[in-house]
Amino acid sequence: MGRDKALVPVGGLPMVVRVAAALREAAGEVVVVGREGTLAGLPCLPDGSPGRRGPLAGLATALDAAAGRPVLLVAVDQPLASPATLRALAARVPAGRAAVPLAGGSRQVTCARYPAEWAGEAHRELGAGGSIQSLLVRLDFDGIGEDEWREWGEDGRSWLSVDTPGDVARAEAVLRRG
Numbered sequence: 001m002g003r004d005k006a007l008v009p010v011g012g013l014p015m016v017v018r019v020a021a022a023l024r025e026a027a028g029e030v031v032v033v034g035r036e037g038t039l040a041g042l043p044c045l046p047d048g049s050p051g052r053r054g055p056l057a058g059l060a061t062a063l064d065a066a067a068g069r070p071v072l073l074v075a076v077d078q079p080l081a082s083p084a085t086l087r088a089l090a091a092r093v094p095a096g097r098a099a100v101p102l103a104g105g106s107r108q109v110t111c112a113r114y115p116a117e118w119a120g121e122a123h124r125e126l127g128a129g130g131s132i133q134s135l136l137v138r139l140d141f142d143g144i145g146e147d148e149w150r151e152w153g154e155d156g157r158s159w160l161s162v163d164t165p166g167d168v169a170r171a172e173a174v175l176r177r178g
Contacts, residue, residue, distance in 0.1 A: 001164065006032070006039060010079040010168055011175040016040050018079035026086030027072050031065065033058040049126055055110050056125060056132050063119035075110035080157040080171055088152040089113040089144075098141040101149050101159065107136055108159040 001008055006016040017040050020030045034057070035044035047053065048061040055075065062071045072090050074081050085101075092099040092113055100112040109132040114122075118139065125135040162171050 005162075006076045008162070008168060010162060010171045013079075014040050015079040015162060016042065016076050019074050019076055019081055022081040022083045022086055023072065023074060025083040027090045031062070032076070033061050033065075049123070052126055054131070056122060056130065056135065059114060059132060060119065060122040060126050063114065063116060063122055066116060068116045070116055071114045073110060073112055073114060075161065077162045078111055078159060079162060080160050080174060081111060082152075082154055082158045084152050085111070085149065085154045085158045088149075088154075092142065092144075096140070098136065098139070099144060100136065100141050101144045101154075103146060103149075103156055103159060107133065107141075107143065109133060109136065110161075111159045 007014045010018060016032060020032075020042050023030045030042060032039050032042050032044045034047050034053070036046045037044055045061060045065055047057050048064050049057050055073070059071065059073055062073060072086060074086065089099050089111075090113060096115050096117045098112055098114045098118065101108040118135075121139060122135060125131075125138070157174055160171060160174065162168055
């Protein structure tokens with residue numbers, strides 16, 4: 001994108017602001033992981049594993065910071081995350097299991113709920129060079145199928161990833177359609 005993706009506007013608001021608003025509505029507390037200081041007025045938390053980047057590093061850091069509470073993880077480049085979907089994910093309490101939507105044959109790992117018990121496993125997977133996807137291969141999770149997430153009012157926009165200027169235009173078209 002040629003600049004800090006978190007600050008790229010979609011529908012007139014930086015993506016990080018859109019994601020934070022949805023998370024705040026669904027779960028209350030919001031922290032941007034992988035940065036220092038603040039970003040768009042939001043508190044940030046630097047990665048706890050220097051030299052490691054990506055969603056798994058962010059998840060491991062978030063689980064450490066959550067002090068025994070589950071984490072609702074949403075990527076900054078998913079600016080259409082629905083508060084209703086995030087509330088439904090936050091409400092799922094499968095003991096020791098993640099709640100991960102499934103769409104188009106893929107696990108939507110950056111719009112999911114992760115249990116506090118996974119902190120150690122997330123760090124082990126990170127140390128082994130893995131990803132959230134490889135972590136899910138090893139650990140039990142509740143895969144939430146399309147029939148269920150559609151009942152929440154979700155249409156797939158929550159995991160629409162904005163990675164290019166064309167994706168920005170596509171996300172804005174979705175916003176205009178309502």
